[in-house]
Amino acid sequence: MELIIDNISKEFKDKVAVDKFNVTLNSGVYGLLGPNGSGKTTLMRILADVSNASSGDILVNGQSKNKLGAKYRDLIGYVPQNIGFYKNFNAEKFLYYVAALKGVDKNIEKSKVDELLKFVNLEQDRKRKIGKFSGGMKQRLGIAQALLNDPKILILDEPTAGLDPNERIRFKNLIAQLSKDKVVILSTHIVSDIEFIANEILVMKEGRLVEKSSLEDILDTVRGKVYTLSISERDLEEVQNKFKISSMIRTNNDISVRIVGDKKPSEKEFKYIEEEPNLEDVFLYYFNESANK
Ligand SMILES: Nc1ncnc2c1ncn2[C@@H]1O[C@H](COP(=O)(O)OP(=O)(O)O)[C@@H](O)[C@H]1O
Ligand SMILES: [Mg+2]
Numbered sequence: 561m562e563l564i565i566d567n568i569s570k571e572f573k574d575k576v577a578v579d580k581f582n583v584t585l586n587s588g589v590y591g592l593l594g595p596n597g598s599g600k601t602t603l604m605r606i607l608a609d610v611s612n613a614s615s616g617d618i619l620v621n622g623q624s625k626n627k628l629g630a631k632y633r634d635l636i637g638y639v640p641q642n643i644g645f646y647k648n649f650n651a652e653k654f655l656y657y658v659a660a661l662k663g664v665d666k667n668i669e670k671s672k673v674d675e676l677l678k679f680v681n682l683e684q685d686r687k688r689k690i691g692k693f694s695g696g697m698k699q700r701l702g703i704a705q706a707l708l709n710d711p712k713i714l715i716l717d718e719p720t721a722g723l724d725p726n727e728r729i730r731f732k733n734l735i736a737q738l739s740k741d742k743v744v745i746l747s748t749h750i751v752s753d754i755e756f757i758a759n760e761i762l763v764m765k766e767g768r769l770v771e772k773s774s775l776e777d778i779l780d781t782v783r784g785k786v787y788t789l790s791i792s793e794r795d796l797e798e799v800q801n802k803f804k805i806s807s808m809i810r811t812n813n814d815i816s817v818r819i820v821g822d823k824k825p826s827e828k829e830f831k832y833i834e835e836e837p838n839l840e841d842v843f844l845y846y847f848n849e850s851a852n853k
Contacts, residue, residue, distance in 0.1 A: 561587050561621065561712055563743050568616035569767075570602050577602040579767035580616070589739045591758030592747040595847050599767040600747040601641050604717045607745070608638035620713075637711030639702040641718045641747075647691030651682050651701055654690060658705040676704040680734065696727025703734065714738060716746040720753040732757050751839045761839075763846055770846060779837045782845050786835040787825055789817045795830070806844045820845050 563585045570578040578599045592600050605611035607618065609625065609632060618625040618632075625632045645654065655673045664672060677683045680700035690698065699719055706714060720728060735757055738744055748754050754761060761778050763771035771778060786806075791799055792814050799805070803819035810816075819825070820841045825832050835841075 561741070561743055562619075563713060564619040565603075565607070566617045566619060568603065568606060568613045568618070570599075570606060570611070571614045576767055578606070578613070581764075581767070581769050583762060583769055583772060585743050585745070585760075587739070587741055587743055588759045589735055589744045589746070589757055590760045590762055591754035592745055592762045592764055593749070593751065593754055593843070594747075594764035595749050598749075598764045600749075600764055601717055602767075603764070604638075604715050604745070604747060605640075607713070608636055608640075608715050609633055610638070634709055635712045637706030637709065637714045639699075639706045639716045639719060643698070643702045645690045645698060645701070648689060650687050650689055651677065651693075651704075652686040654701065655705060655708065659708050662709045664708055672708060676707055679707070679737075680704045681730065694724075694727070695722040696724065696730065699723065699727070699731065700734070707738075712742055714742050714744045716744070718748055719746050720748055720750060728753065751843045755839050763842075765846060775839070778842055779839070782820060782837045782841050784834065785822060785845065786818070786820050786837045786841045787832045788835055789819060789825060790814050790831040791817060799830075804844050804848060806841055 565581055565583045565585070568578055568581045569576065581603060592603070594600055602611070606613045620628065620632065620635060649657065652673060655676065656669065659669050659673065677686050680703055682697065682700055682704065685693070685697065690701065693701065703716070703719075720731060723731060735744060735746070746757065755775065758775070760772065760774055762769055763778070771781065773781070789799060796815060796817075799817055799819070802823065803821045803825070805817055805819055807818045808815055818835065820837075
């Protein structure tokens with residue numbers, strides 16, 4: 561499976577939301593990482609074929625989305641950022657409803673719904689009203705509906721927002737199982753959520769792809785640029801002006817400040833040690849703002 565996003569742009573009246581986005585994706589899990597407003601949802605809506613690009617094309621195994629038409633949509637599973645559920649439906653009824661919309665073969669409909677309820681661990685709750693579901697349950701139901709047509713390309717827009725720690729672990733396991741023969745693209749602005757899920761990270765900034773690497777390689781881009789300084793209170797302002805600060809811990813006598821930047825601190829000025837970078841540092845480096853804000 562090869563999915564090419566070929567020079568996709570999307571302009572709204574006075575705003576370029578996606579700006580000549582180019583990337584080639586193969587089976588695996590891709591994390592689309594960018595702050596709010598960077599264009600993730602706009603790009604995903606185009607990929608899901610619920611919105612049209614202003615220019616550019618999408619190619620699956622060399623064939624254009626426009627030529628593939630309905631065949632393209634058969635390849636896609638999509639969980640929107642704010643998926644709407646009918647609160648009075650129960651889980652099972654909702655899946656049958658979506659199956660009908662997607663034109664799932666009546667002969668396999670029941671076995672498919674059963675299989676997916678089991679897969680996302682909602683078997684016990686199949687008759688419960690969705691209005692009573694937790695965030696994690698809704699999210700798993702969202703994934704189940706997206707899988708009804710056996711998609712080869714699964715698009716998940718901010719799937720980890722609002723999950724509690726247990727739900728996060730469940731979600732990670734679910735995605736790991738799915739990624740064998742699919743292109744899975746999930747977006748997030750929460751750095752820590754992407755760290756263990758995605759093999760490849762796509763960093764999106766102001767509509768553009770600014771970095772595409774494995775987690776290891778992307779960490780390498782800031783290796784040697786992350787330090788912890790030991791400073792006194794009176795040096796804090798100067799440090800804040802000179803460096804991007806990712807975290808700060810105050811102790812009795814001094815402050816430990818974790819910084820990232822191209823400038824190496826001067827040994828004469830500060831006591832410091834070099835740190836092993838994490839993805840939060842990467843985010844700070846690229847976006848000049850701390851993550852999870
Ligand atoms: N329908 C729309 N009309 C006008 N501007 C839009 C529309 N949808 C999104 N935008 C703008 O496009 C930019 C990217 O938005 P979005 O794709 O939602 O980003 P993200 O999902 O990364 O938060 C934002 O500046 C947003 O305000
Ligand atoms: Mg969004």
